Amino acid sequence: MQVRTNFMGVDEVLEISEQQLFAFEPGLGGFEPLRRYALIGEADSPVEWLQSLEDPDVSFALLEPFLFRPDYVFELPDRDAEALGMQEPADALVRCILTLNEDAEKITANLLAPLVFCRRTHLARQVILQDPELELRAPVFAPVGAVRESTGLAASA
């Protein structure tokens, strides 16, 4: 099927497969009426895009949190696992929403409320974790000169 998107420019059309479609029940906070999305990867970068099928203007940049925060861990509440139809850990795909910025050091990821996709059922939801240690706006790139291993990946010009 085809999906209209504005994330690459104005009004592009992308060809996507059924495997890329996910339903958010409930919808994302702030975007409650939108339920159907396509998960779109890129050939040359780890970023993925979540494109609303119902509104071409709504898309989100996603990143696998373990890429920049290898120690990221959370327990998926049973109610969410059940609602998503998870049967085994391999069903889960975890991504964080990025807030983009032209200044790389200001790019942040939402670790407090990750998106969990179930590959088995193609249901997805944003899970709000009740862990005060997790940040709503975690820097993805460490400042230049910072130690990569502990604080993320070094940003350079």
Added chain:
Amino acid sequence: MLILTRKAEQGIVIDGNVVLRVLAVDGERVKIGVEAPRSITVLREELLTEVADANQAAAARSGDRSVLSARLRMLDRNST
């Protein structure tokens, strides 16, 4: 909206399985106990608002992809 007046230790039962109970009142602060099945998500309202605000701030704009592609390629290099 249903509005009820309750005193300390009095409760409200919702749909037979969720109980909200006023535990204590101290000036502007009210301590509320929630008893609910594990299938029910209970969150502070402001947390939901914060996440919704963060989602709206994160929604990508046209051109974000090109602005970012170089940065993200760099991330890829660093992680491999």
